[in-house]
Amino acid sequence: MTETEAGDYAIKINNLNKSFQTFQAVRNLQFTVAKATCFGLLGPNGAGKTTTLKLLYGKAKPDLTPETQIDVFGLDPHKGALGIKSFAGIVPQQDNLDSELNVRDNLRVYAKFYGLSPQETQKQIDNLLSFMELEEKALAKVKELSGGMQRRLTIARALINHPRLLILDEPTTGLDPQVRHLIWNKLRELKNTGVTILLTTHYMEEAFQICDRIIIMDKGEKILEGSPRDLLRANLEKHVLEIPWLRALSNSTETYLQKHQIRYEFFNDTLFAYSNSYESLASFGENLKLGDYYLRNANLEDLFLKVTGRSLNELQ
């Protein structure tokens, strides 16, 4: 990260805290986002991801400590929220389009908020409708659009000002696979043109697909940070064997697991066994006549569950 040390970063956060009455949503958070990269915030519901995003553009106010630093392209949202919002595009978790207006008018109204000229607005609306593959729906009212189309329109809306920074709160939650892949492609395209992207997600696959760097948050705190691949490699075995409906192990099974250095845990009546050796897991599943099993590569989701815990918290 030598380039970020030279001050060539897009976002730098230090000692960020935010509490609501008695509940602390963000705790001593610190991270740096390099320019033209995609940075992901992962964590269960209530981890403080959305609050973190809101703190960046002045939608939420941080608890002030002398060490608190929020730097978004050189601006602090406390004084520079308007500046930040002028060069950023924001996609909130919940679509908040004007349902009475058609697609084009939604974009036109939003372009006015940025003070775009009518000619610029026309041009940019045409570009965005084609970029987000919404041309055929240009005159449809928002309430006639599917969830996926509304999401694409919300993203198009956030791009109206040619943002240098794109902030997306769960961009693909609840969408079907086609739309998710379309959105991922578009985000990659934007990143390649130099746009810095900051997003939150629950989808480990999403993080793997588009994020250069992620942090995993839990209860307002950062637990892990790194590139998705590095994090997996450093924190988890390569393969996982899942055996449902297994509640206890026989002595011989336990001996086998110990002998082959297979780590295991029970959760929801399922055994999860982890190992770097595919063969030892496969023969474990095969030879011990354990019934149905599922042997697969470990993924970010396993890591996520490992570090944030498998049981639900009160906010989920």
Added chain:
Amino acid sequence: MSYSNSAPIPSWWKRLYSVWYRHFRVYTSNFYSNAFPPFFEPLIFLVGLGLGLGSFIPEINGMGYLLFLAGGIMVTSAMYTAAFECTYGTYIRLVIDRIYDGMLGSPLLVRDIIWGEILFVGTKGFFFSLAVLIVVSCFGIVKEPLSILVPGVGFLTGVIFAALSLVITSLVHNINHFNFYLTGCLSPMFFFAGVVFPLANLPLGLQYFAEILPLTHVVRLARALISPELLNFNLVYDFLYCLVFLVVMSWLAIKGLEKRMID
């Protein structure tokens, strides 16, 4: 797609205009259902109260009752549209449709949103008063040329009741609670601000009370414009009252709604 390095912050008047423009687009997207009621409402009042009740009333201070009533409903139509827009309308934008969250993702501040909304509702007040003016002029009830200025009072009525209603909305966490404001505050105001009968008919205590109500002052202004013999210097105080009321209420509205919009 490419990103831009120059991202100028729009000037404050552009920001206010953009908020006004958003409301205008949404309002006019349902043009017919929104454009006709302002014309029907005064008709109902004039026929119901003016012709029905008015036939029992000879004259008020040398004014025909229809003329007296016209001066009142020119501003109450602006008042009610402002009150509904900035209670139910604002609440839905704030809590249900989350329109303000979307706006706050663009280069707008809470105060831009509030002032833009107040100005839009002032415009609505202008339009509603104009609708009443057109109706009563068609009936030949109002003939004075000065009455052309009445929609300006409608604008003033719109902005002060927008600001007041926004203060109420900033305090309300359940949409049903607006009933307290609409039936508990505005309806009594309708009767104790000189809209349907002159204040002089009230006991002295209530007359003083009426001076506190913002509606009293705008009714006085509107009535003076449609019957110029009522014009006098004291109207300046009515106007000043409205300005002070507007400044105080909009300040309270911004403070209160900031708490609701910014976490």
